[in-house]
Amino acid sequence: MVVRAGREFLAIPGPTNMPDEVLRAMHRPALDIYSDAMVELTDGLLRDLSTLFATKNRSFIYIANGHGAWEAVLSNVMSRGEKVLALESGRFALGWAQAASGMGIEAEMLPGDWRRAVRPEQLEARLRADRTHRIKAVLAVHVDTASGVINDIPAISRAIKQAGHPALLLVDAVASLGCMPFEMDDWGVDVTMTAAQKGLMSPPGLAFVAASDRARDAHRSANLRTPYWDWTLREGPEHYQKYSGTAPVHLLFALRAAIDLLFAETLPHAFRRHSLLGEAVRRAVGAWAEGGVLDFNIADPAERSDTVTTVLMNGADPAELSRYCRDHCGVVLGTGIGEIAGRAFRIAHMGHVNAPMILGTLGAIEMGLRALKIPHGSGGTEAAINYLGDNVKA
Amino acid sequence: MVVRAGREFLAIPGPTNMPDEVLRAMHRPALDIYSDAMVELTDGLLRDLSTLFATKNRSFIYIANGHGAWEAVLSNVMSRGEKVLALESGRFALGWAQAASGMGIEAEMLPGDWRRAVRPEQLEARLRADRTHRIKAVLAVHVDTASGVINDIPAISRAIKQAGHPALLLVDAVASLGCMPFEMDDWGVDVTMTAAQKGLMSPPGLAFVAASDRARDAHRSANLRTPYWDWTLREGPEHYQKYSGTAPVHLLFALRAAIDLLFAETLPHAFRRHSLLGEAVRRAVGAWAEGGVLDFNIADPAERSDTVTTVLMNGADPAELSRYCRDHCGVVLGTGIGEIAGRAFRIAHMGHVNAPMILGTLGAIEMGLRALKIPHGSGGTEAAINYLGDNVKA
The missing domain is CATH 3.90.1150.10 (Aspartate Aminotransferase, domain 1)
Structure with missing residues (x-):
């Protein structure tokens, strides 16, 4: 000792670790959640989150952790009985697949190894074998914090295209966003999810999702949508709909300070x-x-x-x-x-x-x-x- | 970058560096400075400061920095025209001597070296030569933060006694207290001063002094006493006299948390x-x-x-x-x-x-x-x- x-x-x-600036940002009274200042705070954060994801598309802020964001992603684009293919390279794609199973989605693992990254050619072969296009979406983790691996998301995206398969590419970037390059649009990612408590240097409690036009198309027919996670409801005219209820004001103050630091760097x-x-x-x-x-x-x-x-x-x-x-x-x-x-x-x-x-x-x-x-x-x-x-x- | x-x-x-616990301790409303809680806070701190100094004698808390504490020490035991001998081994005994000069005290430096500690035998020789006991007090720095030296305070104290000289031993322990052993009573130190912002892990703004019985005797005839620094006034019956006015409540909260941490360790x-x-x-x-x-x-x-x-x-x-x-x-x-x-x-x-x-x-x-x-x-x-x-x- x-x-x-x-x-x-x-x-x-x-x-x-949270910067002192982030801790200090929370040490103040809440905003009136109906005030213009609150709307501006939200608008700025949503814009900046899309910049972090490198997408022209909209982002969503959830009061949730990464597991919540998994559910947010799946419920918005999937229907009961549809199938996902999760790419094993550690623990977290498996965890995401288990969440899918628990929601009534059929989840298949593409077998991988805890000691190496996903092999895109194996993914391509599996998708080519899926002639009826039963696989609706591919679940990939950018960095798996259990194994320490980084997966090559652009190569995974190319593999899907080269297989001529229409599967959506859903990516967990919890352990990479803000730390390593991530280019949602350029890489052809359909939905990206992340959380506040890693590279974004904020307290646990917020998760973020961005969706491509293809994902929005899938969203329209998805039947696993629920009021809390639903993208369409969250885009309603009232500001409170952005958070499906009370805004997590202090976590947002923290996130604002953290993103300001990151952009300043x-x-x-x-x-x-x-x-x-x-x-x-x-x-x-x-x-x-x-x-x-x-x-x-x-x-x-x-x-x-x-x-x-x-x-x-x-x-x-x-x-x-x-x-x-x-x-x-x-x-x-x-x-x-x-x-x-x-x-x-x-x-x-x-x-x-x-x-x-x-x-x-x-x-x-x-x-x-x-x-x-x-x-x-x-x-x-x-x-x-x-x-x-x-x-x-x- | x-x-x-x-x-x-x-x-x-x-x-x-301040512990987060110390920072947090300040983040609260002030106490009513006439409340029992305030008196208890002061009493506990004064008792604990005497423990830190390792003295049975009383301590004093000043709203001041180390330079202020130098003045507090000198003004309480010295009279205009009396003489101090400061022991050179860096910058701070010199600074203390300059402060003495500025107060109308005659200050002599015992020449030393920036690259070594005070030589007690040189002090003994100088005091033996002072047959009329013109030197009223010896100013020693325990650790000089400019040179990085540690002086052997027990040996310096012995040198004074071996010279048969009545000089008071006044010690600056700003850069050692709480970090290295300090035994005021055992070492025969007459006045020790320190400050909050080093080993005591607190914000700058507080200084502490402890005085021996010999120093209290000198105090009675000292004519450099002023209302703000005066030990006797600070021991008056009213609590506010302990601080010669408004108590620095938040700095005291910080100090309380810091000493609690130190004692817990x-x-x-x-x-x-x-x-x-x-x-x-x-x-x-x-x-x-x-x-x-x-x-x-x-x-x-x-x-x-x-x-x-x-x-x-x-x-x-x-x-x-x-x-x-x-x-x-x-x-x-x-x-x-x-x-x-x-x-x-x-x-x-x-x-x-x-x-x-x-x-x-x-x-x-x-x-x-x-x-x-x-x-x-x-x-x-x-x-x-x-x-x-x-x-x-x-």
């Missing part, structure tokens, strides 16, 4: 920052892995995300390392979840993170590896420092 | 934490120093404080390094001040600091040394990690 007094380092993949800059910090983490893990115990969960370096790194511990106990980092250093690591629970830990590097936060986190992990005598290659944090020193020019 | 978005790392030697634990983190910084600087450019300002390792490390840069520009750390990484280093201005930077490791904050700060400095191509021995941050990993047991 001796060196943890100080600011807690939250290195979990969401909820992420500029998106290309934030993406570059995540790429630098993600690579710094990978340099450290790569050096540690030489000890034969630690290893990347994602085997192919090109498939590792810039927002979260999942580290396998072959034989050593990740809970001991996490406990050391938390109790002795004040660094909270993510645990391994799903099929690698008990065999992995995760380092999040998304949202409000800078070089000293990442280097401090890596330093604490390296302290723990040493204190716990877990075999590891030396110089992991140093490799991260050297990489950043070489790439962040004076 | 690419990797600085994230929480700012404040590595300056005061004001230091326990003082021995906080001292050990500072010792571990201070040594970690020294391991890093020691490794970097092998490149021939960086060097410790304090030559003797035993005289380096556990709260701030002053690093000389022989030939390289510390402003460039500080700019890199601030603009590119979000780490704010202390600048060199006084006679080493423009030739040094400072790393504070006091107050609300833990392993990842220190390792993140060191990592950012090492990034900067690399990016700026400033010659430095490699493996500085790694040496800090290894030291902490070996000494913070699982």
Whole structure:
């Protein structure tokens, strides 16, 4: 316990660190929800969310988390008994498919692997075999926070087109939006969903959806629509319809402050920052892995995300390392979840993170590896420092 | 600018990082300053401050900074034309002596060196030469935040006694109290002063003084007493006299939260934490120093404080390094001040600091040394990690 007094380092993949500006933004009275100021707040946020999704289409704000957004997406475009194909590469496409099943949708998994990204050619083959076009939509996760993978959404989109299949492409960008490039329109994504508590640096409680014209067409005949999630109802003339009731004013104040910070930094800059910090983490893990115990969960370096790194511990106990980092250093690591629970830990590097936060986190992990005598290659944090020193020019 | 978005790392030697609990404590209405709750708040703080000073004597709370506390101390025990001897080992005993001069006190410096601690034997010799006991008080600084030195207050106290001299020992513990052991009564200190914004993790604006019986005796005949600083007036029967007017309620709320945190950690634990983190910084600087450019300002390792490390840069520009750390990484280093201005930077490791904050700060400095191509021995941050990993047991 001796060196943890100080600011807690939250290195979990969401909820992420909130900037003080975001916290402060919530410390004020609510707006009159019928005021012009409230309408302006909503309009500005919806416009900016579409910019974040890189779409000309409209966005929707839900009081919900990511699981809620899954349901929002499905209920607006699907009918009971229709079929989705979910692309496995970790835990979250599976979770989305299970949500679909629970709503009366037939859900098929395209088998994949926890240690690699979705293979677009397998998707293309499966869709070609679906001659009757039973598959109404493909569910893809951009970054899976369990496995640490990044899927190639443009390639997945191309695979659908090359198969000549009309399936909608529905994408979960919860763990990537605001951190890595995402181009909804250019990539041909039909619906994108995300949430407030990762790259958008806001409190959990808000989810966001954007829909293409093709998705709006599907929406018209979808019979799973419910009053809370329904896009058409949310576009009614009254402002309160935008939120299907009371607006979550304080969460919106927080989101406004967070998006202002992100736009002030500029998106290309934030993406570059995540790429630098993600690579710094990978340099450290790569050096540690030489000890034969630690290893990347994602085997192919090109498939590792810039927002979260999942580290396998072959034989050593990740809970001991996490406990050391938390109790002795004040660094909270993510645990391994799903099929690698008990065999992995995760380092999040998304949202409000800078070089000293990442280097401090890596330093604490390296302290723990040493204190716990877990075999590891030396110089992991140093490799991260050297990489950043070489790439962040004076 | 690419990797600085994230929480700012404040590595300056005061004001230091404030815990969120301290910030939150101020976010409430003031107390009725005539209420029992206000009296209880004051009584509890005064009792706890005496515990922090390790004295059975009473403490005083001033709305002031450290410079104000210097004046509070001097005005309560000195008369116009009396003489003090200030012990040079950096900038702050000199500053205190200048304040004395400005108040009509004769101030003599015991010459010292910016690169080493006060030599008690020189003090003893000077006092022995003062046969008429013209020197009324000795001004000593425990930790000088400019030079990074720690002075041996018990040895200084012994030197006064061994010289058979009646001088009062007045000590500035601004940069040590709450971070390193301080034993006012055991060490024979007559007056100790400190301030809120360093080891006490509170906003600048409060200063604290504790006085021994010998100091109280001197107080009776002191003619520099003024209404605002006067101990006797502050001990009058009315509560408002404790603050010579309106109590600084919100600063007191903050201080209450900070001392609660410190006591919850326990003082021995906080001292050990500072010792571990201070040594970690020294391991890093020691490794970097092998490149021939960086060097410790304090030559003797035993005289380096556990709260701030002053690093000389022989030939390289510390402003460039500080700019890199601030603009590119979000780490704010202390600048060199006084006679080493423009030739040094400072790393504070006091107050609300833990392993990842220190390792993140060191990592950012090492990034900067690399990016700026400033010659430095490699493996500085790694040496800090290894030291902490070996000494913070699982």
